[in-house]
Amino acid sequence: MKESRTFDPAGALFGVGVPVLSAVTVLALARLWAPRLPPTLATHWSGDVADGFTDTGSASWTFVLIVLLVGGGASAVAALAHALLMMRRTMLIVGSAVTGLMLAVWIGLLSAHLDLASPEQASFPTVSIVVGLLVGGAVGVLGASLLRDHRERRTTDTRPDPALPRGPLTLPIVARVGLGDGTTAVLVAVGALVTVGLCRLADSWWMLAVFLPLTLLVVALGRFRVVVDHTGLRVFNMGMCAVGYDIDELEGARVTEIAPFRDFGGWGLRTKGRGNYGIVTATGPAVVVTAANGQRLTVTTDRAEEMAGALNALADASRP
Structure with missing residues (x-):
């Protein structure tokens, strides 16, 4: 019988270390840029108009909790060496995508408020959604490729x-x-039509930026x-x-x-x-x-x- 590990080093690094580092980065940026930010941040938009505002400190801790509980909670499974390798890889990619999304949106949100007199002038950081999902997913795939099967043999x-x-x-x-080619084509087409409809109702196309990378991830995992x-x-x-x-x-x-x-x-x-x-x-x-x-x-x-x-x-x- 081959001796097995309890924790996978690569899984601990990418599944636990990356979310913790991302959470620390959220708090560090809020503190570093505090002199250049208004007292409150725009956190909700109707179309291009900001209509929801939150204290910077409260917003930063909300992002930290989402990164740790959702992103880190999913990707931490990758550190458990005895769990099924495929499950660990899937959870790491999903958790990393969430972590990357939240960190990128936070950076984009703060950047949109730098040196503004009023948060009403801030625009929604749509590009950060795409960047966050792609970079987070890429980091997850990299980490997943480094995971090893340490199950008991x-x-x-x-x-x-x-x-x-x-x-x-x-x-x-x-x-x-x-997922076969035909099923994939049908799912993508239906999802795209629904997303376009929602974008038209909301008078904003940011949901399409989320749909494309998520569809790529779902198809690859299926x-x-x-x-x-x-x-x-x-x-x-x-x-x-x-x-x-x-x-x-x-x-x-x-x-x-x-x-x-x-x-x-x-x-x-x-x-x-x-x-x-x-x-x-x-x-x-x-x-x-x-x-x-x-x-x-x-x-x-x-x-x-x-x-x-x-x-x-x-x-x-x-x-x-």
Whole structure:
């Protein structure tokens, strides 16, 4: 059994360190620029007209709480080395995007008020939304690429149950699951129409700046590539290996029928109890892989029978 870590160093740095540093930056900028700011800040606009105002100190602490509780609360999961690698990566990217958004909006908000006699003259920092989401998301992707799978690994010499399927070793077996090109196009089109409608009602186009990067993130997180080869099973997301089990870890693979909302309570990357994970993106056949450490991974794919047969045959061939 391979010794495992409790905390991932990269996860602690990006998932905890970056949000804390961002929160400190929020307070530091408020203090540094205080002589050049009006007593209150415009924090709400109707179109281009500022109609909501907040004390600078109160506004800064509100941003700090959002950064730490929302951004940091999500990304801190990346530091937990035993959690599923894909879940840690997803939460880090989402949390980093929120952290980057809030920090960039705060910087843009303060910049818009510098040397103004009255906060009514400030304009909404729309550009900061786009910059914050893109930079925050990029930092999250960088951190996610540095995360490593420190889960407990156990090997087994026991062959899979003879009742489990066996199949020919025509490898590799590659399947793409999740959002297809057609579904992606429909979701983007519907989301864009709704966003444009809301922008017209609000007489402001800043929501479109949020929609574009968020759509890119959602689409990227919702597309997976599953590979079965001589080394075992791997699931890739955003070009990175997010879940992987070696052949010597596998106790067996079986095929079942899955309905995402009935069996896992939702669509996408799901967890159902300790060590029971699923990448459930369709109703139908799924390959269920059981590892020697007690973890179980369910992946919905039309090639479930083929994958299960190959994995069990590979396990047979690798054991006495």
